[in-house]
Amino acid sequence: MGLLNNFLIYIIFLILFQLLVEVKPQDLRNSHTATLIDNKLYIIGGAGDGKYPPSPTFFYLNVSDSFDTNELKWHDLTNINNIPPFKYAAATKGGANNKTLFLYGGIGLNNESLNNLVYTFDTQNNILLTPTVTGIPPNGKVSITSVIDYNGLIYLFGGHSKELNIYTNDMFILDSINLSWKNVSSINAPSPRVEYGAVFLPNKNIIYIGGYNENVGVFALNEVYLYNTINDTWTTQKTYGSIPSARYSISSVLSLDNQKIIIYGGYGPTLLQSINPENSLYVLNISNFNWYIPKVGKMPPTRAFHKSVLIENYMVITFGKGYTQETDKDILLLDISNDNEYIWKTSFDLGKNNSTSKTSPIPPGTSILPSPDSEKANIIIGAIIGSTIGIAVTLGSFFLYKRKKHTKKQDGKPSTSQNIKDDKILHISSEKDNNNDNEILHIPSEKDSNNDKEILLIPSTTQLNSEKNEAISEVIVQNAQNAQKNEAK
Incomplete structure (x- = not known):
């Protein structure tokens, strides 16, 4: 039994250690991927300023709680996932449960071809895989912006082929559930290109x-160009208003009301030409295809080869070229909740933005943070961490309790179990206290004359965050006959 106890404690320690590990990216990076899945913003790959890949190469930021861009707490996954260093890949979430990260294409840091075209990362078990996908894959592999629809279909348009040294305008679909390729129409598609913006619309x-x-x-x-995923057709749409200059390596997200596209950053109108900060943020109204510059405060240095995702009320902009860590932060937060004025923030205030509602459903591929009530932290060993290892922690807590009781026995101190006669058993039942989110543990007791129970309140996970040092004072045991009478009643 002692060996089992030690093994379980060791396993729990390893899991907690992995979750507690925090890293600080040591190098500037660009041409990486950024994908939001279950309150975790995953960053993979990218190029750095030097010869070697930026470190770490695979990590995430937990966005289930508020955070400050001055004190980002990254969690490193590099050591448990053997992923080759690369840049210019595409990533999105998909799969049957919409919790799998799909990584497509890209190129090695020295511009060499990669051995695998598609990787998948199981975010529930932290496992990196190289799945077999049936059918003929695309030629374009570099600098594609992937988009996923409501049915788990990932759309991959254009891109560059290093092997063929060509730009393409083919449209391919990767079925993230059945793992198959399909080539669809390119009639009237945009001319071959890379580093474009792409967003899945409500229609x-x-x-x-x-x-x-x-x-x-x-x-x-x-x-701009529109691909109809229902009819498999392409159309070209003229735009109006304050039309932005030509640009590439931009990022784009759908607005909170689903009626506008927000684009940020990039280079243009010539190769590697920096864009003035005051001209780096534009909005396209998709009801009339009118461009305008939103009201916003002082703009930070313009970034290119960055990535943006939508989390709650924020357009979250990650890394990129065009800034330094000495003067700016790796992440920019743009609060887009007020159409009359966007605001740059340094603090991600989750509680403030919880009430935001959407006017129509959001497709699985868009990065909208789920309500914090959908996934609560359940780790109780000295600290509370958001995770899904409740069962392991429960077992660990049980064995730690047993060990503590055994130690008390050795010290000559009477334990609860010593007061139990040979013909008595411990009978415990529990229920949820809806008023204060406590778990109520009912333990039969001879001291309670009204209902033969003494109620022991065990703080919930939320309370443990602030009261984790409180201890459970005592457990009172009643004989089996009284317990059986209570159950009968």
């Missing part, structure tokens, strides 16, 4: 904005 169209082709240059934004 099941995908909008494509800007981009770059070495043979053509940077593409203008006086027109």
Whole structure:
């Protein structure tokens, strides 16, 4: 029994250690991926300023709680996932449960081809896999922006092929549930390109904005392109208003009311030309395709080859080229909850933004943070950490309790069990206290003349965060006959 106790405690320690490990990215990075799955913002790969890959290469930020961009707490997954260093890959969430991270394409840091076209990361078990996908894959593998629809279909348009040295405008679908490829229509599609913006719209169209082709240059934004995922058709749409200059390596998200596209950053209108900060943020109204510059405070340095995701009321912008860690932060937060004025923030205030509601359902591929009530932290060993290892912690707590009781016996102190006669047993039942979110543990007791029970309140996970040092004072045991009478009643 002692060996089993030690083994379980060791396993729990390893899990807690992995969850507690915090890292600080040591290098600037760009051309990485950023994917939000179950309150975790996963960052994979990317290029750095030097010869070697930025460190770490695979990590995440827990966004289930409020945080400050001055004190980001990254969690490193590099050591448990053997993923090759790469840049210019595409990533999105998908799979049957929409909790699998799909990583497509990219290129090695020295511009070499990668051995695998598709990787999957099981976010529930922290396992990296190289699945077999049936069918003929795309030629374009580099600098694609992936988009997923309501049915787990990942759309991959265009890209560059190092092997063929060509830019493409093919549209391929990766079925993230059945793991198969499908080539769909490219009739009237945009010209071949990379580094464009792409967003899945509520009407099941995908909008494509800007981009770059070495043979053509940077593409203008006086027109955008729409792919109808239902009819498998392409259309071109003219835009109006304050049209942005031509640009590429931009990021784009859907607004909170689902009626606008927000784009940020990039290079243009020529290759590697920096964009003035005051011209780096634009909004496209998709009801009339009118561009305008939103009211916003002082703009930070413009970033290119960055990534943006939507989390609660924030457009979260990660890493990229164009800033230094000495003068700016690895993450920018743009509060877009007020259409009249966007605000740059340094603090991600989850509680403040909890009441935000959407006017229509959001597709699985968009990065909207679930309500914090959907996944509560359940780890109780000195600290409370958001995770899903409740069973392991319960077992560990039980064995720790047994060990503590055994120690008391050795010290000559009477324990509760010593007061139990040979013909008595411990009978425990529990229920939920809806008023204060406590768990109520009912233990039969001879001291309680009214209902033969003494109620022991065990703090919930939330309370343990602030009261984790409180101890349970005592457990009173009653004989089996009284317990059976109580159950009968």
